[in-house]
Amino acid sequence: MLGTLERALSGVAALCVIGLCVVITGTVLSRGLLGWSIPDDVIIVRELMIGAIILPLAYVTSSRSHIAVEVLYNHLGRRTQLCLMAFGTSFGFVTLLPLLYAAWNELLYALEAETYFFGDLELPEWPGKLAFFVGLFFFIFRLSLLMASDLRTAWNGEGSADNAKEL
Amino acid sequence: MDPILLGAAGFLVVLVLLALRVPIAFALAGMATICTLIFFATKSGDFDLVRAFRPTTTLLFSNTFELIHSYNLSMVPLFIALGHVAYRAGITTDIYHAARIWLARVPGGVAMASVIGCGGFSAITGSSVACASAMGRICVPEMLRFKYDPRLATSSVAAGGTLGSLIPPSVLFIIYGIFTETSINKLFLAGVIPGLLSLAGFVLVIYIWVKRDPSAGPTPDESEVSGGQRSSAALKAWPALLLFVIVIGGIYGGIFTATEAAAISLSITLLVSVLQRRLSFADFKTAMWETVTQTSAIFFIAASAKMFVAFIALTGIAPTLVASVEAAQLAPWLVLAAIVAIYLVMGMFLDPLGIMVLTLPFMVPLVEGMGLDIIWFGVVVVKLLEIGLITPPVGLNVFVISSVVGSQVALEKIFAGILRFLAMDVIVLALLVAFPVLSLLLPNSMWQ
Amino acid sequence: DSVKAETVLTYAEASPNRGARAKALNWFADEIAKRSNGDLKIEFQWGGALFDAKSSLKGIGDGAADLGSVIAAYVPRQMHALAVADLPLGNPDGWVGMRATYDLASNNEALKASFEKHNVGFVAAFSTSAVQIACRGSAIRTVEDIKGKKVRGIGAYGKVFKDFGANMVRMSIYKAYQGLDTGLIDCSQGYTYAYRALKQYEVADSLTIFDWGQIGAFAILGNKDSLAALSDSQRAVLREVSSEFADHYGAILATANTDAEQAFSDGIDGRKMEIIRLEASERAKLLEASKKYVTEWVEKANDSGMPGEAVLAEYQELIAKYQAERDEKGYPWAR
Ligand code: NA
Ligand code: NA
Numbered sequence: 001m002l003g004t005l006e007r008a009l010s011g012v013a014a015l016c017v018i019g020l021c022v023v024i025t026g027t028v029l030s031r032g033l034l035g036w037s038i039p040d041d042v043i044i045v046r047e048l049m050i051g052a053i054i055l056p057l058a059y060v061t062s063s064r065s066h067i068a069v070e071v072l073y074n075h076l077g078r079r080t081q082l083c084l085m086a087f088g089t090s091f092g093f094v095t096l097l098p099l100l101y102a103a104w105n106e107l108l109y110a111l112e113a114e115t116y117f118f119g120d121l122e123l124p125e126w127p128g129k130l131a132f133f134v135g136l137f138f139f140i141f142r143l144s145l146l147m148a149s150d151l152r153t154a155w156n157g158e159g160s161a162d163n164a165k166e167l
Numbered sequence: 168m169d170p171i172l173l174g175a176a177g178f179l180v181v182l183v184l185l186a187l188r189v190p191i192a193f194a195l196a197g198m199a200t201i202c203t204l205i206f207f208a209t210k211s212g213d214f215d216l217v218r219a220f221r222p223t224t225t226l227l228f229s230n231t232f233e234l235i236h237s238y239n240l241s242m243v244p245l246f247i248a249l250g251h252v253a254y255r256a257g258i259t260t261d262i263y264h265a266a267r268i269w270l271a272r273v274p275g276g277v278a279m280a281s282v283i284g285c286g287g288f289s290a291i292t293g294s295s296v297a298c299a300s301a302m303g304r305i306c307v308p309e310m311l312r313f314k315y316d317p318r319l320a321t322s323s324v325a326a327g328g329t330l331g332s333l334i335p336p337s338v339l340f341i342i343y344g345i346f347t348e349t350s351i352n353k354l355f356l357a358g359v360i361p362g363l364l365s366l367a368g369f370v371l372v373i374y375i376w377v378k379r380d381p382s383a384g385p386t387p388d389e390s391e392v393s394g395g396q397r398s399s400a401a402l403k404a405w406p407a408l409l410l411f412v413i414v415i416g417g418i419y420g421g422i423f424t425a426t427e428a429a430a431i432s433l434s435i436t437l438l439v440s441v442l443q444r445r446l447s448f449a450d451f452k453t454a455m456w457e458t459v460t461q462t463s464a465i466f467f468i469a470a471s472a473k474m475f476v477a478f479i480a481l482t483g484i485a486p487t488l489v490a491s492v493e494a495a496q497l498a499p500w501l502v503l504a505a506i507v508a509i510y511l512v513m514g515m516f517l518d519p520l521g522i523m524v525l526t527l528p529f530m531v532p533l534v535e536g537m538g539l540d541i542i543w544f545g546v547v548v549v550k551l552l553e554i555g556l557i558t559p560p561v562g563l564n565v566f567v568i569s570s571v572v573g574s575q576v577a578l579e580k581i582f583a584g585i586l587r588f589l590a591m592d593v594i595v596l597a598l599l600v601a602f603p604v605l606s607l608l609l610p611n612s613m614w615q
Numbered sequence: 616d617s618v619k620a621e622t623v624l625t626y627a628e629a630s631p632n633r634g635a636r637a638k639a640l641n642w643f644a645d646e647i648a649k650r651s652n653g654d655l656k657i658e659f660q661w662g663g664a665l666f667d668a669k670s671s672l673k674g675i676g677d678g679a680a681d682l683g684s685v686i687a688a689y690v691p692r693q694m695h696a697l698a699v700a701d702l703p704l705g706n707p708d709g710w711v712g713m714r715a716t717y718d719l720a721s722n723n724e725a726l727k728a729s730f731e732k733h734n735v736g737f738v739a740a741f742s743t744s745a746v747q748i749a750c751r752g753s754a755i756r757t758v759e760d761i762k763g764k765k766v767r768g769i770g771a772y773g774k775v776f777k778d779f780g781a782n783m784v785r786m787s788i789y790k791a792y793q794g795l796d797t798g799l800i801d802c803s804q805g806y807t808y809a810y811r812a813l814k815q816y817e818v819a820d821s822l823t824i825f826d827w828g829q830i831g832a833f834a835i836l837g838n839k840d841s842l843a844a845l846s847d848s849q850r851a852v853l854r855e856v857s858s859e860f861a862d863h864y865g866a867i868l869a870t871a872n873t874d875a876e877q878a879f880s881d882g883i884d885g886r887k888m889e890i891i892r893l894e895a896s897e898r899a900k901l902l903e904a905s906k907k908y909v910t911e912w913v914e915k916a917n918d919s920g921m922p923g924e925a926v927l928a929e930y931q932e933l934i935a936k937y938q939a940e941r942d943e944k945g946y947p948w949a950r
Contacts, residue, residue, distance in 0.1 A: 013463070014455035017244050021437075024241070024430030028423045035763060035782045042785045046236045052244050053235045056463035065464050066190035067566045069559075071579050073188040081188075088189040095197030098204075099231065102224035106232070118691040120774075132232060207678075225677040229670030236669075336793075345789050346631040346662065350814045352796060421798030424786065480664035481625075521664075528632040528661040 002142070006059040009138060016051035023048070039120035047128040054135030058142045066092075079157050086150035093143045100140050103133040168209045174482030177202040177475070178516060185560045192464075192471040195516075195561070199474035200227060206481050230477045231470040238426065239338065244462040245429035246297040249436055250304030250571075251454035251461075253407075256440035259305040262407045265400040267313070275377030275384035277313055278323045279370050281306035285327030286366045289334035291414045291432070293341070293425045295519075295556055296465065299328025299564040303571040304457075316383035317576040319376060322557075322584025325564045326369055326592075329553035332519070333362035336418065336425040339519055339552060343545045346527040353610035357542050360605050361550060364598065368591040376587060406439045461570045468566060469518055476521030489529040499537055503600065506530065507551065514555020518563060522552060546606040547599055554592050557585050622849060623656045624841060627680035629668035632661040634812050635871050636741065639864040643739070643835075643856060651852045655845070657682065672836070676734040681841035684741065687832030688770060695912075696729040696921055699930050700740070700831030702912055703771055703905035705898075706934045707745035709872075710865030710946060712831040715933035716740035717861050720834065723929060725921045736842045738835040739857040743806050744868045745829055746772050747822060749888065750802040751795045754821035756891055758900045767791050768804040770830060771908035776804070778904055788813065795819055808871035810888075816879055821889040827901050835860075866948040 027041045038044070060066065068088070073081060109115070110126040117123050177198050184194035203226055207219035234240070253259050262284075263277065270276025285302045292298050303324050310320035332339040335355035344351035377384035414432055417423045423431055440446035479485070492505045513522045527548075534544050556564040559582045569578050599605055628640065644657035666674040672690045675683045687694035687701060700716045720726045720737040730737050748755055748766070755761055762780030766773075767788075777783050784800050791803035795818040803815065807824075810816055835857070845853065879888040893901070909927070916923030944950055 010456065010459050013459040014452075017248055017455065017458060017462075020241050020245060021248070021430045021433045024245075024427050025434040028427050028431060031765070031782060031784065032422060037783055037785070042238045045238050045241050049235050049237060049241055049244075050232070052459065053463055053466045056459040057467060060460055060463050060467070063460070065460060065570070065573075066192055067464060067468065067569055067578065068188050068190045069185045069578060070188055072186045074579075084188045087187060088193060091184070091189055091197050092193035095193070095200045098200055098220070098224050099196070099227045102228035105224070106228055113692055115690070115692045118688045118770075122691075128232075128236060132235075221677045222679040225670075225673055226666060226679045229666045229674060229679075233667040233670055341789065346633065348633045348812055348814075350817065351789075351792055352817070419797060421794075421796075424790070424794070424799060477665055480660050483658070524662040524664045528659075 002145075003062065006062055006138065006142065009135065010056040010059045013052050013055040016048045016055070019048045020045055020052065040117070040123055043117045043119055043121075043123055047123070047131075050128040051131040051135075054132050054139075057135050057139035061139055061142045061146065064146075079154075082150070082154040082157065086147070086154040089143060089147040089150045093140065093147045096136075096140055096143070100133075100136050103129070103136050107133045168205060170206065170482040171484055171487055173202055173206060174479055174484040177478060177482075181475075181516065182560065191561060191566070192467045195468070195471035195475045196227075199471065199478045203227070203474075203478045203481065206478065226477050227474055230473045234470050234473045235466060240294075240466075242292060242294060242426050242429035243297045243300065243466070244458060245433050246292060246294075246301040247304070247462050247465075248455065248458040249429070249433045250301035251457045252433065252440065252446065252451070253301075253436050254304050254308065255450040255454045256436070256443075256446040258406050258436065258440065258445075259309065261400075261404045262305075263309040263313075265404040268397055268400045271386060274381065274386065275319070275373040276386070277310055278315060278319055278373045278377070278384055281310065282323055282327040282366065282369045282373065285324065286330050286334060286362070287411060289330040289332075289362065290336075291411070291418065291425070291428050292331055293336040293338040295329050295331035295553060296469075296563055296567055297429065298331030299325060299556075299567040300461070300465070300571075302328060303568045307568060307571055311572075311575070314385050316380070316584075317572075318580050318584030319373070319383050321568045321572060321576050321581040322565075322588055323369065323373060325557050325562070325568045325581060325585060326372075326588035327366075328564045328567070329556050329592075330362055330366055332549055332553055333358045333365060333546075335359065337549070339523070339549045340545065342520060342523050343527070343548060346523065347531050347541050347545065349541055349545065350610075353542055354545050356609040357546050357606045358549065359609055361546050361595070361599050364605065365550070365553075365592070365595050368595050369588060372587050372591045406436075406443075409439075410435050461567075464570050465563070465567055468561075469563065472516070472518045472561065473521055476517055476525060479517070479521075480525060485525040486529045489526070489533055493533055502533075502537065506534070507547075507596070507600070510548065510551035511554065511558070514552060515558050516561050517555070519549075519552035519555060522555065523548070540603055540607060542610055543603040543606045547596070550592075550596055550599055554589065554596070557589065557592075559585075621654050621656055622845065623658055624681035624837075625665075626657050626659045627663075627665040627671065627674060627683040628659055628661050629663040629671065629684065630661070632659065635808055635867050636864075637661075639860070639867055642863055643860055646856045646859075647852055650856065651849055655849045655852060672733055672735065675836050675838050678838050678840065680838070682738065682835060682837045685735075685834055685836045687834075688830075692919075693733055694729060694832065695916060695919060696723075696726045696926060697834060698832045699912065699916075699926055700742075700833075701770055701828075702909050702927075703746075703775065703828035703902065704909065704931065704934065705826070705902050706828055706938075707826040708938065708941065709742040709744035709829060709868040710861060711934055711937040711941060712742040712829050713740045713861035713865055714937040715930060716742070716831050716834070717858065718933050719926075719930050723926060725916075725926050729921075730836065731839070734839045735836040736839050738837050738842075738853070739860040740831065741833040741835070741864065742868070743830040743833065744808065744872055745806065745825065746804060746827055747807055747810075747824055748802050748804050749795075749810050749815055749819040749822045751798070751819050752801060754889060754891055755802065755823045756893075757897050758904075764801040765799065766802045766804065767794060767800050771905060772804055772828065774908060775901065775904045778907075791815060792818055806872070807875045808868065811871075811875035811878060811883070816883055816886050816888050819888060821891055822876075822879060823891045823893060825893055825901065826898060828905070862947045865946065869946065 027038045030036050107129040110129045115125040181194050181198050203223045204219050207222050208216045266280035288298050306324050340354040344354050414428050565581050648656050669689045671683045671685045687698040717740045764781050765784050766776045766781040768776045794800040880890050913923035
C-alpha cells in the first residue's frame with residue numbers, strides 16, 4: 001500500500017520533469033516562431049521543480065538510495081554495522097523533523113494568506129508548498145518505519161538491515 | 168557559545184557522522200539543524216531552545232525550498248533525463264560504437280572519448296553536476312560493458328564533468344562576475360584555455376593509467392577495422408552530432424539560453440528516438456523513473472549542503488579566516504597558498520555556489536588589494552571549486568556517478584580512481600596560478 | 616552588573632558587496648557604529664548567504680536576521696501596501712522617490728499595519744532610480760518601436776512593454792548581458808548606473824531615457840523584536856541614520872547615473888551608446904498605458920481592506936512635495 005503510494009509520488013515527479021521539458025520547449029518555440037511567450041513560464045518551471053525533486057524522496061528512502069560513505073563501515077562486524085545503520089536512520093529522522101514542521105507552517109501560511117507570485121497570472125504559492133510538504137511528509141514517514149525496523153534488527157542482532165526494503 | 172568554535176565543531180562532527188555511515192544528506196542537514204538551533208539558542212548569552220526554534224526552522228526551510236524552487240537548476244533534471252533517454256534509446260551506444268572503432272588502437276580510447284565528450288557537453292551546459300549526470304549515464308555503462316576497470320570508468324567521467332564550469336557557458340563564472348562586477352564574457356573567454364588544459368590533463372591521466380595497466384582499458388579484439396566500417400559507424404551516430412550542432416548553434420546564435428538548451432536537447436532526443444522507433448514506452452518509463460530517483464537523491468544532498476552553508480554564514484568563519492590571512496602579513500605567494508587551502512578545505516564539504524557566497528565578499532577585496540588580476544583569480548576560484556566537486560568526503564560529481572552505477576561500483580572505488588585525476592588537477596591548478604597568461608590571453612586579446 | 620556589551624545586528628542582503636547599493640549599506644553601517652560610539656553595530660551577510668531575496672520578509676520576521684532588504688515584488692500579497700512605490704507614476708527621481716517612500720512607510724497606517732502583521736518594522740527605503748531601456752540594434756525612439764522587440768522587463772513596466780507589443784523574455788538583469796550579446800533579447804529594462812556596472816554598454820547600442828518611474832518598493836526592514844530590544848539611544852541613532860539614508864543614497868545614485876550617461880556618450884572601453892530622450896508626447900502614451908496597472912493596484916488594495924485611493928493619493932502628494940523641494944532648493948547634497 002505504502003509502496004504503491006511512493007511509486008505514485010515518483011510517477012507524479014516524472015510528470016513534473018516532462019512538464020519542465022514541455023513548458024521550456026514551448027516557450028522557446030512560441031518565442032521564436034510566434035513572437036509570443038507562455039505567460040509565467042519561469043514561475044511554472046520553478047513550481048514543477050519542487051514536485052520533480054521532493055516527491056520521489058520517500059521512494060529513494062525506501063530503496064535505501066541515499067548515498068553514504070562505507071570505508072570504515074565495511075571493516076566492522078555485522079552487529080556494529082546493524083547498530084550504525086539504525087543510528088543513521090534515527091539521526092536522519094530526528095534531525096529532519098524540524099524541517100517537516102517548517103514545511104507544514106509554510107503550507108498553512110500560503111493557504112491562509114493566499115500568497116501569490118507577481119506575474120501575468122498571479123499564480124498562487126500553495127501548490128509548490130503543498131508538493132514540498134507532501135513529499136517531505138512521506139519521506140520522513142518512510143524514514144520512521146526504516147528506523148523502527150533498523151532498531152529492531154540491531155537490537156536482535158540478526159538478519160540484515162536490508163530486510164527493511166520489503167516493508 | 169563561540170560561533171567559530173561551533174562552526175569548527177560542526178565540520179568535525181559531520182566528518183565523524185560520515186565515517187559512521189550516516190547518509191551524506193542526513194549528516195549535513197542534521198548537523199545544520201542542530202548547530203543552527205544551538206547558535207540561536209545561545210545567541211543572547213543564556214540558553215533558550217524555544218526562542219531558537221522559529222529562526223532555525225525558517226532558515227532550514229527557505230534554504231531548501233529556494234534552492235529547489237529554481238529556474239536555472241531545472242537544467243539538472245532535464246540533462247539527467249537526457250542521459251537516461253539517450254541511453255535507453257541506444258543513441259549513446261551508437262556513439263560508443265563509433266568511438267570504439269575510431270579509437271581502437273589508442274590505449275584507454277573509450278575513456279578518452281568520454282572525457283572529450285564531457286568537454287563537448289560542457290559547451291552546452293553551465294553546470295558541472297548537470298554535465299556529470301548526463302555524461303555519467305551515457306558513458307559509464309558503456310565503459311563497464313567494454314570491461315574497463317570500474318575505477319577508471321567512473322572516475323574519468325566524474326572528473327570530466329568538472330569541465331562543465333570552466334568551459335563556457337558557466338553558472339559559476341556568471342555568479343563570480345556578479346560578485347566582482349567583471350565582464351561575464353571576459354570570464355567565459357578566460358575559462359576556455361584552462362578548460363582545454365584540464366581536458367588535456369585528464370586525457371593524459373587516462374593514457375598513463377592504461378599504459379601502465381593495459382587491463383584497465385582493454386582495446387577491442389577486432390583490431391582490424393576497415394575504412395568502410397569507420398564511416399558507417401560515424402554515420403550511425405548522426406543523432407548525437409545533430410543534437411550537438413543544434414544546441415551549440417541555438418545558444419550562441421541567440422535562439423535559446425543555456426538553461427533552455429537542456430529542455431531543447433531532451434525534446435530533440437525524444438523526437439529522434441520516437442521517429443526512429445528506438446524507444447518503447449516501457450523504456451521511456453524506466454528512463455523517467457531512473458531520472459527522478461537520481462535527481463531527488465542528488466538535490467537532497469545539495470539542499471542539505473545549502474542548509475549547512477547558511478549555518479556557516481551565521482558563524483562568521485569565512486570573514487574571520489580571510490581577516491586572519493590578511494592580518495598575518497604573509498608574503499604574497501603564502502597568501503595565495505592560504506587562499507587555495509581555504510577553498511580546498513571548504514570544497515571538501517560544501518557546494519561551489521555556497522562557497523562563493525560565503526567567501527567572495529571577503530576574498531575579492533583581499534585579492535584586489537594585493538594588485539592581482541580579478542579575472543585570473545576568477546579562473547583559479549572556479550578551478551578550485553571544480554576540484555571540490557570530486558574531493559572526498561562530499562563530492563557532488565562523484566555522488567552523481569555513484570547514483571548512476573548504484574551498488575555496481577562502491578563509492579570508495581570511485582574516489583580511489585579520482586585520486587589520479589586530482590593529482591593532475593593540482594598540476595593544472597599550479598600552472599594556472601603560476602602563469603596568469605593562460606587565463607588572460609583570450610580575454611585580453613579580444614578586448615584590446 | 617558590568618557594562619552592557621555592544622549590540623550587533625545581522626543584516627541579510629541578497630546581492631553581493633559590490634556596486635552603489637552595497638556602498639550605501641556600508642555607509643549606513645559605518646555611520647551607525649560611529650554615531651553610537653560602537654554601541655550599535657551591523658554585520659552583513661552578503662550575497663544571500665543566509666537566505667534568498669524571496670525569503671527575506673519571512674527570514675527577518677522570524678528573527679533569522681535582525682535586518683534585511685525586502686523587495687515587495689517577491690511578496691506581492693504581504694507587501695502590497697508598500698508596492699505603491701513600484702507604480703509607474705511619472706516619478707523618475709530616485710531621491711524624491713526614497714524620501715516619499717520613507718515618509719509614507721513611517722507614517723501611513725496601512726503600511727505600518729502590513730509591517731506589524733509580518734513582525735517587521737520599517738527602517739529605510741531604497742530606490743533603483745529611474746527605469747530606462749537599453750537596446751542592441753534598432754533603438755526605441757517612440758512607443759511604436761517597442762512592438763516586436765524581444766524585451767527583458769519586470770514589474771508593471773514589463774507589463775506595459777508587453778501591451779505595446781513586445782515579446783517578453785524572462786531573465787535576470789545579470790543574464791541580460793549575454794541575452795543582448797547573443798541576440799536572444801533586443802532590449803533590457805534597467806537603470807542607467809546599472810548598465811555601466813553590469814558592462815551592458817559592451818553589448819548595447821542605445822539607451823532610451825523614459826522618465827517614467829522607478830522600482831521603489833524596496834526597503835530595509837528590521838525584525839520587530841530586535842528593534843524593540845534596542846536601547847533608546849540606539850534607536851535614536853538608527854532613526855537618524857535611516858532618515859539620512861535617502862539623501863546619502865540619492866547622491867550616490869544621481870552621481871552614478873550622471874557619470875554613466877556621460878561615459879556612454881563620450882565612449883567607454885571603446886564603446887558608445889546613443890542616448891535617446893523620449894519626447895513628451897511619447898512619454899504621455901507610456902503613462903496612459905500604465906494607468907491600468909495603477910488602477911489594478913488600487914482595486915487590489917481595496918479588496919484586502921486597505922484604503923487604496925488614500926494611500927496612492929498620499930504617496931503622490933509626497934512625491935509632489937519632494938519634487939517641489941528639489942526644484943526650489945536643489946538636492947540636499949548640492950545645497
Ligand atoms: Na560549460
Ligand atoms: Na568535495
